[in-house]
Every structure is written in C-alpha cells, then in structure tokens.
Amino acid sequence: MELKISDRQSYREYVNELKNGDLKLFYYDMLRIRLVEEKIAEIYPEQEMRCPVHLSVGQEAPAVGVCKALGKDDFALSTHRSHAHYLAKGGNLKAMLSELYGRETGCCGGKGGSMHLNDPSIGFYAVPIVGSTIPIGVGIALGFKIQNKSEVSVAFFGDAATEEGVLSESLNYAALCKLPVIFICENNLYSVYSPLSVRQPAERNLIDIAKAHGVEAFKCDGNDVVAVYNATTKAVEKARIGGGPTLLELSTYRYYEHCGTNFDNQLGYRSEEEFNLWKAKDPLKMLALKLVEDDNFKLEIEQMTKVINLEITDAFAFAKSAPYPDEASLFTHLYAK
Amino acid sequence: MERIITYAKALSEAIDMCMAKDDKVYIMGLGVPDPSGFFGTTIGLQEKYGKMRAMDMPTSENGMTGVAIGSALTGMRPIMAHHRMEFALLATEQIINQAANWHYMFGGKSSMPLVIRMFIGRGWGQGPQHSQSLQAMFAHIPGLKVIMPATPYDAKGLMVSAIEDNNPVIFLEHRWLHTITGKVPEAIYRIPIGKANIARSGSDVTIVAFSYMVIEALFAANILMKLGIDAEVIDMRSIRPLDADAVLESVKKTGHLVVADQAWKTGGIAGEIIAIACEEAFGFLKAKPVRLTLPDFPSPSTPGLTRYYHPRAINIINSVLKMLGKNEKTEEELDIVQKSPLDIPNKEFKGPF
Ligand SMILES: Cc1ncc(C[n+]2csc(CCOP(=O)(O)OP(=O)(O)O)c2C)c(N)n1
Ligand SMILES: [Mg+2]
Numbered sequence: 175m176e177l178k179i180s181d182r183q184s185y186r187e188y189v190n191e192l193k194n195g196d197l198k199l200f201y202y203d204m205l206r207i208r209l210v211e212e213k214i215a216e217i218y219p220e221q222e223m224r225c226p227v228h229l230s231v232g233q234e235a236p237a238v239g240v241c242k243a244l245g246k247d248d249f250a251l252s253t254h255r256s257h258a259h260y261l262a263k264g265g266n267l268k269a270m271l272s273e274l275y276g277r278e279t280g281c282c283g284g285k286g287g288s289m290h291l292n293d294p295s296i297g298f299y300a301v302p303i304v305g306s307t308i309p310i311g312v313g314i315a316l317g318f319k320i321q322n323k324s325e326v327s328v329a330f331f332g333d334a335a336t337e338e339g340v341l342s343e344s345l346n347y348a349a350l351c352k353l354p355v356i357f358i359c360e361n362n363l364y365s366v367y368s369p370l371s372v373r374q375p376a377e378r379n380l381i382d383i384a385k386a387h388g389v390e391a392f393k394c395d396g397n398d399v400v401a402v403y404n405a406t407t408k409a410v411e412k413a414r415i416g417g418g419p420t421l422l423e424l425s426t427y428r429y430y431e432h433c434g435t436n437f438d439n440q441l442g443y444r445s446e447e448e449f450n451l452w453k454a455k456d457p458l459k460m461l462a463l464k465l466v467e468d469d470n471f472k473l474e475i476e477q478m479t480k481v482i483n484l485e486i487t488d489a490f491a492f493a494k495s496a497p498y499p500d501e502a503s504l505f506t507h508l509y510a511k
Numbered sequence: 512m513e514r515i516i517t518y519a520k521a522l523s524e525a526i527d528m529c530m531a532k533d534d535k536v537y538i539m540g541l542g543v544p545d546p547s548g549f550f551g552t553t554i555g556l557q558e559k560y561g562k563m564r565a566m567d568m569p570t571s572e573n574g575m576t577g578v579a580i581g582s583a584l585t586g587m588r589p590i591m592a593h594h595r596m597e598f599a600l601l602a603t604e605q606i607i608n609q610a611a612n613w614h615y616m617f618g619g620k621s622s623m624p625l626v627i628r629m630f631i632g633r634g635w636g637q638g639p640q641h642s643q644s645l646q647a648m649f650a651h652i653p654g655l656k657v658i659m660p661a662t663p664y665d666a667k668g669l670m671v672s673a674i675e676d677n678n679p680v681i682f683l684e685h686r687w688l689h690t691i692t693g694k695v696p697e698a699i700y701r702i703p704i705g706k707a708n709i710a711r712s713g714s715d716v717t718i719v720a721f722s723y724m725v726i727e728a729l730f731a732a733n734i735l736m737k738l739g740i741d742a743e744v745i746d747m748r749s750i751r752p753l754d755a756d757a758v759l760e761s762v763k764k765t766g767h768l769v770v771a772d773q774a775w776k777t778g779g780i781a782g783e784i785i786a787i788a789c790e791e792a793f794g795f796l797k798a799k800p801v802r803l804t805l806p807d808f809p810s811p812s813t814p815g816l817t818r819y820y821h822p823r824a825i826n827i828i829n830s831v832l833k834m835l836g837k838n839e840k841t842e843e844e845l846d847i848v849q850k851s852p853l854d855i856p857n858k859e860f861k862g863p864f
Contacts, residue, residue: 226637285638285809287813304598338573338601368542368567372567504819508807
C-alpha cells in the first residue's frame, strides 16, 4: 500500500475523517519546529550553543505526523537529529534550548547537549549512536506488553541506521513477540555526505527487509504530514490491540548540512537540482496548499508566526540567562539511589 | 629542508605512501571519500587509488570490521577509520574476540594485519557518547597493539609502522591534534611501536603522558622550569606494548612520577604505569606517584563543566609542586590563563564537529 496525495480531490477524501482544526494544528507544530531550528541556525555563530547540532529543517512532517498519532504515554526514541521529534512529542522548548546552551535548566542539566534530548514524562529519549535506539524502542514495547499496557513505542531512525545489524535483530524480535512498536525510517538519502548509492545496492528495499522478518511495512511520502499521520495512526491502532509491529519508510530531505547550521550544496555531494526538487515539495508548503481553501489561513499563518516567535524569543532569553551547572553537579547521578 | 606540516597531513602522507608502495593496503570508513576526508587525512585517496582501495562503507561497523578481518586473511592490509571511538564499540566483538585472538588461537598460522583508526577527544560539547577516551579498554587486550601519537612526526612514522605490522593495531587520534604542526621528513620512515620518546629531558620529576596530554605536559614543564624545576617529559607514544624501560630509567633518575592521562582513573593506563614503577623501581621513588586523570564520571557536554573535568597544564604543575613539597599556584599567579574557552583547542576551532 502506498499512501499518496496526488490531487486535491483525493486529498480531501483522504483526510475527510480529520477535522480542519487538526490540520491547522499540524501546520502550527511544523511551523514551530521550523522557526525554532531557523533561529538556532541564525544565532549558532554567536558560539554560545557549544555542542554539535543536527537540524531537522525539511523533515518536520515525519516528526509531527508520527507524534500526532501518539498519546502522551506512548514513547518515542530518536537519534542525533532529534529536535523535531522532541518538540513534536511535547518536549519543553526552554529545557531543549537550555540544554543546547549547556545550562543547568537543560533537559539533561547540561550533561548531554543537543544530541541527548529527553523527557521521560512525555515518553522521549534520544541518543546519537546510529541504530542504538531501535532495540531500545523494541524493549519499551516489550515492557508495555509484559505489563499489559496499551501504550506503544516508536523508534525513529535514519536511512543509515538500516545498515546496522541491530535493525534486523530488532525487527525479528518485535515480530516474534508481536510487540507494540512502530519503526519509523526517515529516508533523507544521505548519511553525512555519503549517498545511498555507496552504502546500499539499488535493489535493496527496506519494505521487503521488514516483511521478510514478518513486520508489516509501508512506504509513505514523508513530506506529507497527513499521509504520515494516517499511516502511523493505522500502525498505532494495530499495535494497541496486539497486532504487532509496523515499519514505515518515509521519504524526506534535510536542507542544512548534516551537522551544523550552514547550507553545503556547494561541496558537491548533492546537487542544487535535487535540493530544489525537494524544496518544491516542502512539507509546510504542501500542507499550506491543502489549507488554502480556507480564506483565513494566510492570515492565520501570520498569527501563528507571531505567536511562535514570541515563544521562541522568550525561550532563548530564558536559556541564555540560566546558570551553568556548578562543579558539584559533575559528581551527581552516576548511580541511582 | 625542514618541512613543517600538520598532524593530519602527516597521517595522510603515511597512508598515501603505504598505499603507493603496497597494493594490498586499502582504507575504508564511513566518509573516507567525503569532502572533509576524516579531518583531512583521506582527501584525494579515492581519486588516486580508486573506489576499491579508498572506500566509503555502510554504517555497519560490526559487520565491516569482520569484513576487514576476512580480507586480511587473504593477504590484504586493511585500514579502517571511525570518526569517533564510540562508533567502533559496535565492533568490539570482532576486534576483541576475533582480530586480537586470531594469530594466537590458531597456533600462529595466519596473521592479522589490520589498522583501526579511532578518533578520541573532547571539546565543543561532544558529550557522553562522542568524547570518551576508552584506550585502556583496548590496551587491556593481549593481541592488540594500541598507539597514541602526539606529534606530526610520530603520527607519520607510527602510521607506517602500524600499516606494516602483521597484527591488529588500534591507532588513536585525538581530535585536538589534527591541526598541530611539526617537522616531518618527506621520505617514508618508521617509528617502532612500543618505544617511548623523551620529549624533554630533565632531572627533578618525570611526567609521563601520551596523545594530547603530551602538549599539556610540555607546556607545564616550561612553566616548571621558570619555577626552578627541571621536568622530564616522556611521551609514551604506544600504550600497548608499554615501554616500561623508558619509564623506569627516568624514575630512577628523578625519583618523582606524575602520569597524565586523559581518561578515567580506575583501571586506566596511568595506574598501570605507576604499578610498573612501584614494582620495578620502588626504592627509587622519593614521593608517592600521582595519577592525573579525568574524574571517574561520564564526559559532560556543557562548557560549564569543562574546567572541572579535563586536567590541563595547571593541574600537572600543581601535582609536581605538591609532590616536591612546594606551594601550589594559580593560573593567574603564573600568568597562564587561557584566553579562549577551555572547550576548544584554539580560537580557530568553531565547532560543530
Ligand atoms: C554507530 C555510529 N556510527 C557512525 C556514527 C556517525 N554518524 C552520526 S550521524 C550519521 C549519519 C546518520 O545518517 P542517517 O541515519 O541516515 O540519519 P540522518 O543524519 O540522515 O538524519 C553518522 C554516520 C554514529 N553516530 N554512530
Ligand atoms: Mg539519512
């Protein structure tokens, strides 16, 4: 099954069950993520956020589409590129920015930096070792299952993580035990500068790999937030009633360099043409097109932008003025009490 | 004809020369042909030697290490590179169970010429999973050789030796060393694995260091000289095999030993070196030896804790002063306060990687 938006008509049919308000909320969440990331990019050169950052601009739809299909008690596990997932899952912006600034008010108290966003109270952890959160996501699903809970777990990962052996091990076990886990692969075509072509044979198909392990799997337009939402919702519903795992492969694209806040097409590892093709399919633009029928929507975007920018200004000011952790905090939290 | 080049250039030269000399040598790693080329150490290799000898690889550290091992059994001489030591942890089964044991457990029938480059280091908020210094873990393993060069000269000579060695060699490069410069001969040359270097000779105290800590130790020794203390700095260069003779000879001369290791204290190389000194030169020691290491805690990201986490020259200086019964000093008193932030090696370093 391929979920696709080919024209307005089919789009309308396809989102009929959704309330218009939901779509606007999708837009709001994606816009918020984008504006936060762009603000980080803008002021990163001040050199006060002293940790590596991997921006999600261009990849807002997977984050929002998936997380909107989850409840607060469901879990999401993420990677080095986790800002969007964290915010979409309900992470606190001030705690995130404080963490980027290395402050005591950060979500790791400054110990983790951008690559370790987390908040167990909203079901979220991210770590930057490629592939490592996939089995942990499976383990969370196992915990839910053993305890007869109805929550599900989501493992976000990139196309590079599909090359780690641990994905196969995780798929196998999730299928074996029919665990409530949803594997979300955001295929943005690159691992740092390395394109898929030097890492995987052209015939390799992730969907087939998942299916061969007994995991239901679908491809989906990862820049279409509604498609992502619908596909995830189905997978979540299935998982909640004991139907087992699903894998979704979402095609998408990052705009900024792999790590950092510059654009780097000039390096030549990807073409300007490819970049522009993806920009034409920008997730926010695509959703806005669907909402244009609503005459007020342009105005609403302006209002959203204003509201979000106020929140962002406030959160940055909070983060920048927060204290660094003190020396004693270096020696806390090694072992649990 | 003295040529000054960077540590990164010295490494790329060594790899290039070995590849030119022996077509069995090949290099693989995620990003070998990419524009940043492992901090400048692999640039141009693919153009020169082709895709089968300078290759990118899937993000499959464990599997690809096994693949490298297999190719070595056919006579190839693989070099594998990892941008962080932590990524190589996925391959510890292959490295420790397989590569390290192979020659011994099969009765010496086949050798295992394999170099695994891993970047270690610190700075710019790399944090708990991108800045660990796990050298002791690898140095613990019989069958592996572990080298940690500090200078461009040693980097080139030791890389050539590592590639020509018939055993698995873990080659550890500190991120803050790639841009340092030094004299490096143009011709190919070798530095023996397992031989330390007296980086500075002195008579009052022995400071043992390796990798980046050599830079801090030499700086400390210069300051100590101004305070009338003549320190000997030993750059171990290799941590397995460990050059015990070099340490013992120096300790017998000075009677004082400080070991500076940018790694955790418990079970670390600093402790190993001190144990050797205590076992073999106990009677020569005039004071308790000192391990100067990271505290036994994970590596935090925030620049707010850098100062307390990473030992630097002032800590070496004060260890020596204390050992010699003198008053400790502050950086202000010594006029050695670093102007740029402590989470970067120099002002040019702007992150993010
Ligand atoms: C095990 C491991 N190997 C290598 C790396 C270095 N690394 C960090 S991000 C990255 C690229 C990952 O690509 P992908 O999974 O497709 O995610 P994307 O960056 O495209 O979002 C790599 C190779 C790592 N963090 N962990
Ligand atoms: Mg990718």
